[in-house]
Amino acid sequence: MAEPAEHKLSRRERQIMDVLYQRQRASAAEIRQSLASPPSYSAVRALLRILEEKGHIRHAEKDLRYVYFPTVSRRRVRRAALRHLVETFFDGSAAQTVATLLDPSTARMSESELDRISELIAKARKGGA
Numbered sequence: 001m002a003e004p005a006e007h008k009l010s011r012r013e014r015q016i017m018d019v020l021y022q023r024q025r026a027s028a029a030e031i032r033q034s035l036a037s038p039p040s041y042s043a044v045r046a047l048l049r050i051l052e053e054k055g056h057i058r059h060a061e062k063d064l065r066y067v068y069f070p071t072v073s074r075r076r077v078r079r080a081a082l083r084h085l086v087e088t089f090f091d092g093s094a095a096q097t098v099a100t101l102l103d104p105s106t107a108r109m110s111e112s113e114l115d116r117i118s119e120l121i122a123k124a125r126k127g128g129a
Helices: 011-023 028-034 041-053 074-089 094-102 111-125
Strands: 057-062 065-070
Touching (some): 011 028, 011 074, 028 041, 041 057
């Protein structure tokens, strides 16, 4: 099932959301300062307006400036991003996605991470994700 367009985020929109999740609230200037290779201030403001139109953030006025905060949980955004990634790069296959994650040439997993993955697989097999 395709994700609605209003929920898809561009790379910059995701970066802004990451800043807001970390800081919980931030002005456009604070967000811009937190971005790597930041775009212009007006570009940040435009992206914030787009994120607000998509329903991902809201703003409140504080000390004569707008402060932005997320309205969508990080978990929900992660799931949507992962769903998009799996559909786009792995033909919708969770098995192909996991195989890539577990490929020793692309990732080094600790024993505790592998144990946790094994637990999650066992739980999923029992029907209780």
